[in-house]
Amino acid sequence: MFDSLSDRLERLSSSLRSRGRLSEADVDDALSEVRTALLEADVEVSVVRAFTAAVKERLTGEVLSTALSPGQQVIKAVHEQLVEVLGGSTLKVTYASAPPTVVLLAGLQGAGKTTTAAKLARWFKQQGRQPMLVAADLQRPAAVEQLRVLGEQIGVDVFSASTDPTSVARDGLAEARRIGRDVVIIDTAGRLAIDDALMAEVRSIADITSPHYTFLVIDGMTGQDAVHTAKRFHDTLALSGLIVTKLDYDARGGAVLSARGVVGRPVVFASDGEKLDNFDLFHPDRMASRILGMGDVLTLIEEAERKMDATVVEATATRLLQGHFTLDDFLSQLQQVRKMGSLGNLMKMMPGMTKDVRQAASQVDDRDLNRVEAIIRSMTPSERNNPTIIDGSRRLRIAQGSGTSVSAVNQLLNQFREMQKMMKQMATGGGLPAGLGRIPGVPPRGGLGVGPAGPSKGSGGGGKKKKKGGRVTPPKNR
Numbered sequence: 349m350f351d352s353l354s355d356r357l358e359r360l361s362s363s364l365r366s367r368g369r370l371s372e373a374d375v376d377d378a379l380s381e382v383r384t385a386l387l388e389a390d391v392e393v394s395v396v397r398a399f400t401a402a403v404k405e406r407l408t409g410e411v412l413s414t415a416l417s418p419g420q421q422v423i424k425a426v427h428e429q430l431v432e433v434l435g436g437s438t439l440k441v442t443y444a445s446a447p448p449t450v451v452l453l454a455g456l457q458g459a460g461k462t463t464t465a466a467k468l469a470r471w472f473k474q475q476g477r478q479p480m481l482v483a484a485d486l487q488r489p490a491a492v493e494q495l496r497v498l499g500e501q502i503g504v505d506v507f508s509a510s511t512d513p514t515s516v517a518r519d520g521l522a523e524a525r526r527i528g529r530d531v532v533i534i535d536t537a538g539r540l541a542i543d544d545a546l547m548a549e550v551r552s553i554a555d556i557t558s559p560h561y562t563f564l565v566i567d568g569m570t571g572q573d574a575v576h577t578a579k580r581f582h583d584t585l586a587l588s589g590l591i592v593t594k595l596d597y598d599a600r601g602g603a604v605l606s607a608r609g610v611v612g613r614p615v616v617f618a619s620d621g622e623k624l625d626n627f628d629l630f631h632p633d634r635m636a637s638r639i640l641g642m643g644d645v646l647t648l649i650e651e652a653e654r655k656m657d658a659t660v661v662e663a664t665a666t667r668l669l670q671g672h673f674t675l676d677d678f679l680s681q682l683q684q685v686r687k688m689g690s691l692g693n694l695m696k697m698m699p700g701m702t703k704d705v706r707q708a709a710s711q712v713d714d715r716d717l718n719r720v721e722a723i724i725r726s727m728t729p730s731e732r733n734n735p736t737i738i739d740g741s742r743r744l745r746i747a748q749g750s751g752t753s754v755s756a757v758n759q760l761l762n763q764f765r766e767m768q769k770m771m772k773q774m775a776t777g778g779g780l781p782a783g784l785g786r787i788p789g790v791p792p793r794g795g796l797g798v799g800p801a802g803p804s805k806g807s808g809g810g811g812k813k814k815k816k817g818g819r820v821t822p823p824k825n826r
């Protein structure tokens with residue numbers, strides 16, 4: 349779903365990867381990708397316009413977090429706007445003080461009303477309620493039977509009668525009161541398109557049962573058409589919200605994104621499969637992540653913002669620029685990486701990584717990092733500060749203390765020495781030698797592009813600062 353949006357953003361994000369801050373042109377590029385992707389997803393044009401304007405504001409209006417790369421900043425802004433458009437937080441279903449709570453379902457033919465009625469009943473049951481289903485679709489002969497079969501599967505009573513839809517609804521409600529059911533879900537008949545007879549029928553059911561919730565069930569495979577239909581339903585029925593079905597299909601998804609903008613009502617539940625448990629409350633943030641197809645990236649962004657300790661990084665950077673880089677500095681960098689999860693995960697989560705790099709990353713053995721950390725931790729402070737004092741017997745002690753081998757310790761020390769040498773060259777203006785950016789002790793597979801992207805705001809010193817931020821980051825393969 350919405351593959352195009354995540355693809356576009358991914359491409360954009362890799363092209364932004366090397367830059368320190370977003371230029372106006374970058375922002376325009378980003379917005380144009382977002383606009384195209386949304387239109388491709390059949391999102392309503394006014395919703396698209398409002399969306400891109402809001403993303404633009406997010407990207408230009410505030411001071412952006414320096415813990416994020418430009419690509420991440422764009423993704424974050426789009427994600428936040430998606431969450432907002434999808435309705436912010438989840439609607440909380442409350443219950444009538446005088447039960448039963450009445451839920452009316454309406455919608456076009458085949459949207460998924462009957463299936464949804466059963467799923468909803470199952471959901472209420474899980475909330476500790478005692479629901480009852482009412483089969484008020486007398487249009488299709490098999491509709492009552494369909495609901496009865498579903499009700500049996502979930503152990504929920506189904507009320508039916510061969511009178512007329514309004515009477516069935518009224519009598520069903522009375523029956524629920526009589527036998528003490530606290531939630532009543534009314535399934536109604538669908539039509540191919542909105543017509544007066546359909547509207548009159550649901551209206552009269554609504555009038556006689558005064559539902560606490562009136563949900564319109566819409567097929568998530570449809571685009572903005574569904575939403576215009578929804579608007580017309582809303583005009584006659586005062587909807588509480590929408591239930592979107594068939595999100596398991598490779599939908600363009602315009603309906604989901606346009607709903608709030610066009611109908612002014614949130615999506616409350618979502619269904620993503622034919623099975624009765626393929627159903628849950630609609631979570632805008634989860635949906636936004638799914639639309640972006642980058643759930644992990646977003647987790648990373650959040651965590652990077654939360655955990656990246658800018659002061660530690662900055663302090664290391666300063667020492668580094670002065671030509672000092674000790675194993676302690678290295679360890680603190682490693683810990684920054686660590687805070688964000690395993691190396692393999694981290695690499696997978698990085699936006700802008702090519703598929704190849706991701707694949708390589710998934711092969712990176714986190715035990716490599718564990719080993720490096722264990723070795724450094726087994727050193728005394730003076731050894732960390734001055735590794736040249738580490739002689740044979742110290743090596744053996746460190747190897748034993750870290751549960752590794754002398755050759756592993758040697759390997760780390762050799763690579764660290766190389767790294768230190770290059771850092772010194774850099775500090776004396778030697779530029780960035782090729783091969784820098786390998787974690788000592790970790791085989792070079794892909795590169796570890798972590799660390800802050802460099803402050804994006806600065807008093808004209810952006811370039812210099814960025815370089816500084818970049819340099820701190822051990823392995824750097826950007």
Ligand SMILES: Nc1nc2c(ncn2[C@@H]2O[C@H](COP(=O)(O)OP(=O)(O)OP(=O)(O)O)[C@@H](O)[C@H]2O)c(=O)[nH]1
Nearest residue numbers: 457458459460461462463538593594619620621622
């Ligand atoms: N894959 C998938 N199929 C679904 C989903 N929800 C409903 N369906 C299927 O869509 C078809 C129509 O669902 P119904 O629940 O009968 O739709 P309805 O709105 O009650 O249809 P009418 O009563 O004819 O108006 C059925 O085959 C369902 O199994 C879903 O989330 N995913």
Ligand SMILES: [Mg+2]
Nearest residue numbers: 461462485491
């Ligand atoms: Mg039905």
